[in-house]
Amino acid sequence: MFKVDINSDLGESFGAYTIGADDLVIPLISSANIACGYHAGDAVVMSKTVRLAKEAGIGIGAHPGYPDLVGFGRRNLNATPAEVKAYTQYQIGALMAFCNAEGVKMQHVKAHGSMYNMAGKDIKLARAICEGIASVDDSLIILALSGSEMVNAANELGLRCASEVFADRAYEEDGSLMARSKPGSVITDEDVAVARVIRMIKEQKVEAASGKDIAIKADSVCVHGDNRKALEFVTKIREALKENGIEIASLGAFI
Amino acid sequence: MFKVDINSDLGESFGAYTIGADDLVIPLISSANIACGYHAGDAVVMSKTVRLAKEAGIGIGAHPGYPDLVGFGRRNLNATPAEVKAYTQYQIGALMAFCNAEGVKMQHVKAHGSMYNMAGKDIKLARAICEGIASVDDSLIILALSGSEMVNAANELGLRCASEVFADRAYEEDGSLMARSKPGSVITDEDVAVARVIRMIKEQKVEAASGKDIAIKADSVCVHGDNRKALEFVTKIREALKENGIEIASLGAFI
Amino acid sequence: MFKVDINSDLGESFGAYTIGADDLVIPLISSANIACGYHAGDAVVMSKTVRLAKEAGIGIGAHPGYPDLVGFGRRNLNATPAEVKAYTQYQIGALMAFCNAEGVKMQHVKAHGSMYNMAGKDIKLARAICEGIASVDDSLIILALSGSEMVNAANELGLRCASEVFADRAYEEDGSLMARSKPGSVITDEDVAVARVIRMIKEQKVEAASGKDIAIKADSVCVHGDNRKALEFVTKIREALKENGIEIASLGAFI
């Protein structure tokens, strides 16, 4: 039987600032990537978010990003591999404290925003992140863009790795995500998007923007929960998975 | 045989900014309180400092403070107990990542600056810090001002607790440190200071500013390493301890 | 004819985080207190907010707070008067840059949150803020709690000063706001609140929580715009002002 994880970024609120409807998206996902205070989140939010995720029984992951709160970790920053490794360790450890406090084991790590994108194409940064993870707890799963340098670095280090796909994004022939600045980079037809996800899981293929089929690995589908439309789309994906006999399961259950 | 720990704050550098001569003070102490990024320190500095402390074989402790980098954690901040608990958990976890990476177990936690001072007099804050520590790892030792509410909170929770004394500070009759703003609050005669330390350890007594002897518990002596004079003073204390047959040992060895 | 200003805090968004419905509250007020990046707001938000306020023709003020983003400037911080003065200067200057860019003159300064509350009761902090304002531009108006030390400090320095009142808050006999932690501190009956505002303006009196009438000066009424109910309340106040022949005008027009 096919299995897939559904992951979403959570715990992105900060002090008096709220982002996301964590309570609404949690029932729809199987793994949570929780912000760790560098690009979003703070200690109080992290504590609360780990508790919510634990109560829902979903997998808990650290979501380390660049130290750029005002940019929400979405801006490229030329930090050195040594810096990126230390940033990863720091943020994983910080979240682990709240996992300890709740008596739950951390399941995975997924880099955020620009750190995710830059490390996906730069083996040195990818190694830095994977080394950081392995040094803190080598049983953690790295959740990485399918076919990216992060997957390669995880394999080099023998780190457990889950490949992530995006339902609503177009792919280049090399397996990378088409830049958001290009026309057609976002798939707006929800039925098309859902059908693509099902095919990625069952056939391990997706049609690139060029029209050519490329190989892809879909261990986890990334979804968003920041508005009503996004939540409805997740529900649609869940229904399609069910109809196609694909089980939704946290990464730790099958990676 | 009497035993005592000597502790110092380390890892207070930040980015391009350097504070302290960590390499010079490490050989003179048995326990290090390492800043965790809120009031001082950053991920790269923490990584390096944990490595240095491990190589020297001294006890490693987290040194959580208020999120006030520009104030170096020295300004009172009326954070709630829930916030202080989460700040403590976050910072302990962050440092623990680097301990894991170096394969060394964290020994203790000592609150920094205003967090130390406020929690020493406020049982709610003291409980918040102790609960934070216990929730992450209940084998950690809390290093707290002798006779303070932190000691009381640790006892309530059954947390291992080490009492700290200051060589160069005057004490009030209630065992609290005399405020630095008062005349006579700092003991400038080094010989007097050293003699006081020896008596605190051997007799568990110190003469308060009023002239009255009060009870004190000296598991650890706090020293500084930010200038040549401070380093020489530590050397003097070490010599006096040796002459008096008092063994210097990390907290983990005798608490 | 009676005149009164209506002020509200604006520009509190930060990066990807949004707080407040600035576009909805702007048409209802005559003066805006714009966050300056310490407790809320960032450079991009400040630029946009100054433009919106200018287009609406309302008075523009700097809203300096403590450097505590995660606490939204609402937590007491024992910064020194010299620090508070420099924080005030820095933040006024930063906002002034955007006023220059829009070709509009800054009208006033109102301290935020804990800085407002602490300086309202501490003449040293009040002087620090007023000296900071006067040193940057001595034509600026300080908007301060009626009867507070801020008013006293402004008078000492010869700084133009506007007294602020709160529609929905109970007052102590000494003219200070009743602490929010006390029962009855917030007036929930909107009609009562509106009637109090009218009386404060026309009779310069308000009934303290004790039942005794006290003197009060109402140059400006503070309102909020962060939810629909708050916006409706402002509309109610505006209607009552009109019915009572009280003109709404920016501070600069009558202070």
Place this chain on the structure above:
Amino acid sequence: MFKVDINSDLGESFGAYTIGADDLVIPLISSANIACGYHAGDAVVMSKTVRLAKEAGIGIGAHPGYPDLVGFGRRNLNATPAEVKAYTQYQIGALMAFCNAEGVKMQHVKAHGSMYNMAGKDIKLARAICEGIASVDDSLIILALSGSEMVNAANELGLRCASEVFADRAYEEDGSLMARSKPGSVITDEDVAVARVIRMIKEQKVEAASGKDIAIKADSVCVHGDNRKALEFVTKIREALKENGIEIASLGAFI
């Protein structure tokens, strides 16, 4: 008679952290670039530094950088031109407050670190900075790398512009600084460096690393004051200028 300005970065301390020997370098320079709180400096440091610079009678400039304190503004960050413009305005305004407080007029603006380097090669960022400066005060001088896009952007906008040269750095044939990562990028022979400066001023030429002479404009020489050797080098440059009949003057006096 030839005139040249000598500029240095000042006010880079932050809270308890000290960088630079501002009091020693101030007597040797004619213009100060003062950090504005984003990459270094804080409000208290800025206040003090503006006062020191004013007392010495040297030109005062804002030194805006990226919001990356832990990276000291030295890491590339892909902020948008709109963000960079707002960052420039914010930081200029903040420093201007302290200039107002000291009754001195700000002379110039020089971007810091990665902002300087990126804008030197990217006309969009260069325009953003120049527009930011002009919008706050169009009488300010922009201090920019000789031959860079910053000079082009300043000319487009009609902003007063001073060209900066580096005594100890090798130049590429296109007038850009050779990357520090390349061998020979730093000129270690002080006599050679001094001779190059004199030639840049008198002949408006410098020998590029390739051996070819290129045109250069030397309105200001950048120097450092963070160690004894750097300070001695500045003294050497000053002596050579005197021997060659070149007058040292602040930018405002001749641009």
